[in-house]
Amino acid sequence: MASANSLQRLLCERHSGLEEALAVFDDLAPVEPAMLWGRWQGSEIRTGHPMEGWLEVCGWYGKQFLDFETVHPLLMRIGAGEPFPIRPLPGALELASRVSPQAFQLPGPLLRRSLLLLRTRRPQARLRRMEVRGVVSATMLYDHLPVHDAFRLVDEDTVLGLMQAKGDPRPYLFLLERRP
Template identity: 45%
Template sequence: MHEASPAALAALERGTTTAEAFAFFDALPAVGVDEVLGRWRGSGLPTGHPLDGVLEALGWHGKRFAGPLDAHPLICDDGRGGLVDVNPAFVPLPLLLRFPAVFRHPVVARPARAALPLLGTRRPRARLRSAACRGVVTATMTYDALPIDDAFRAVDDDTLLGLMEARGMRDPFFFVLRRATAAARTPL
């Protein structure tokens, strides 16, 4: 069994394999929907997945969960010091997966980031529910317009490990969420 601790996560964040990420994820406890409410700062967990570094290059900031039916899966920097809730239905996931190096390149990433406000939305684009992932029922975010589920496990009260599964994606994408305001665990 893998040690499930913040220190072990820090070691994985320097780079790991999908197998090691699975072992760590499987060792973590489930988390309830009410426990994930709030604002979260996100970062990818580098495993060699095609999306490693792509979301960060495109300005991904994190996620916001205001309630079970009010989830915002793709919060990005707007390029002007603010944040924008991006509608994930407009994100070309098949292209990101097929040509990740192109989207990591600053020549493409900069104008793509500048265009993000055009893809903005004020409406929630996902919902939270409890669902089984790898044999454990845990908080899971299901996107409204895409065949994507993000399952969450607790590293500690203010840190989650996410596992994103999408139809057509061979391996899951792992990511880390850290509570944006650690002291404030109340719903938005």
């Protein structure tokens, strides 16, 4: 069981051991899907997952939930520009697990600009209620990837997310904060 101090530390530092972060996640209340409608800005919780740093290098902004069938799982942003949705690439998670994001620090701006080629208006995910880690909560299912993101409630404007890819025993944790 996680403490209130563990939650506060996780929210402030955005860094934790995996077991402690999972204990915090498990202690949080489930999320109703409709509570997620809107745009959310994301930040990763560093727990040692191989994907850490990748979303930041790529210019990840967050997610947008319009309804059960219309979800943009990856909103990206170039500089201070307006966030835009992209199509997730099959194989991107595998690449992220094999190559350090530091390898892309210098060409990062070029990498972010290349994401414009993946820009889409079509939703790339949907939202359902699913049981994850013993609790039924809002869960986002990618349309073309064997990945789901489960959500738990921190407060009305903050949720903790847990991304689980098929075949990867380690989840990736992130925080989403509601934006206008």
